[in-house]
Amino acid sequence: MYKNLFKPLSTSFIRNQHTFKHNVNLRVLSRRANATVNIPKNQKGVVFYKHNEGLKYQDIKTPEPKSNELLVKVLYSGVCHTDLHVYKGDWTEIDYKFDPYLVGGHEGAGIVVGMGSQVKGWKIGDLAGIKWLQSSCQACEYCETGHESNCNHAELSGATHNGSFQQYATTDAVQAARLANPKDLKVWGEERFDEYMAKVSPILCGGLTVYKALKASNLKANQWCLVTGCGGGLGSLATQYAKAMGFRVIGIDSGDEKEKFFKTLGGEVFIDFRKTNDIVSDIQQATKGGPHAVINLATSSDSISLSTKYCRTNGTIVLVGLPAGAVVKSDVFDHVVKSLNIVGSYVGNRADTREALEFFNRGLIKSEIKIVGLSQLEQVFDDMEKGKIVGRVVVDTSK
Structure with a gap:
């Protein structure tokens, strides 16, 4: 049901061999x-x-x-x-x-x-x-x-x-x-x-964008932050910034390789959307009530709408990803009764x-x-x- 909801803006980081050849004498330039x-x-x-x-x-x-x-x-x-x-x-x-x-x-x-x-x-x-x-x-x-x-x-x-x-x-x-x-x-x-x-x-851009989004979430130390597309380029940066800022990180993505990578960056709980039978329940159980904030990096409108279901009452949903032509639809009842705060964050x-x-x-x-x-x-x-x-x-x- 959820297999296409959390496609990240880009996938996990990789290493590659590169020979650096930019020989610049900064001492000369600075003088x-x-x-x-x-x-x-x-x-x-x-x-x-x-x-x-x-x-x-x-x-x-x-x-x-x-x-x-x-x-x-x-x-x-x-x-x-x-x-x-x-x-x-x-x-x-x-x-x-x-x-x-x-x-x-x-x-x-x-x-x-x-x-x-x-x-x-x-x-x-x-x-x-x-x-x-x-x-x-x-x-x-x-x-x-x-x-x-x-x-x-x-x-x-x-x-x-x-x-x-x-x-x-x-x-x-x-x-x-x-x-x-x-x-x-x-x-x-x-x-x-x-x-x-x-x-x-x-x-x-990538680092600045996710850092600003985390600031917009108004999270406090030790609160739960959920990152969609956590194995992607932006998601990997968001995971690291969240950890460095003192938040507990739960991520959504798919694949064993991404789970391993996510956890090496300090992520605590990984939800594989291709394996879960009830993603809302799994997230809320892992965080004892839902994440206090959601950083939405996924390119799917549906994944954004779904976040209103699992986000904690009084929580904040931060919209970052910009899928072309996307429209967000969600239940107004959840917004009002759960007192959800939905904000956009732009660089x-x-x-x-x-x-x-x-x-x-x-x-x-x-x-x-x-x-x-x-x-x-x-x-x-x-x-x-x-x-x-x-x-x-x-x-x-x-x-």
Whole structure:
């Protein structure tokens, strides 16, 4: 009955062998805070001219930063399911900008190599992250109250502003994520620079998104948090953040491999939706009344509706996944009598970003990834659409 309800946004992380070849002398760059770095006129990037009509890996012009922007040499970029939605044009609410093409990507990790005349607080050689929220107006009600992602004038990396699937990208200096130098981090070290840059990239959207959702749940220490699609890329990150924040984690997914992986990340109870005969009863029994919060990452509308049945009275259901065209239907009786709180959570602000990165920098969050060349992005999208992706994919822009 439930076998298709909890299909995750992506499946469990995997390890792969990758030779890191980005040899960057940060000491030299950091001494050149106001210097001009040699930037090529052209670069490699992946572009598309129309939705769902093919990606092209080609030479494109290197962008020039506006007065408020950084120019970032992108080393690695995570591939998010959102990138596929953008390419397909699934979300008609977005005013996509083709000029004449669009470059996707919004989990870019790289080095500042240029900046506009009005930029303050950054220098050449700093490490920067490119996020989904490329910029916001900083003057509206939402920006002033820390809800920058809800700004009506927001620009979105890889959708309304060319993103990180290129070797050099621009991003607003205010919204750019400040990445730590791994040499200053106890659990990383200078010799792991490239590994850090590759693994931090999924945190810029995936990690940030689930961390913000957990904050929106208003959970308290030792309360139960249920993660749907817990064996997927987002689910694996949500499990780890929940554990690090002091919550008890119950997960829904299927398969022995995912169960084992979930528990290595700190998950406590695993519900296999393909094996259970009564998922609501199993969840409520395991948590003695139901989870205090549900983080919905699944791409099925039905799984979201079902969560109102097993969620604890006075609990919170956080909607994160964005399946195209999905409509949530549930029993109003359950909402009212159980006093359920249903909220949406959409990425995060600058403070959320800083906090999410700090968990990663301290070694509390694992980011096990598969790295492929940027030139292979079209194949990644094809595999993602067919449900073949196992884990979080990161593209190396040098390949």
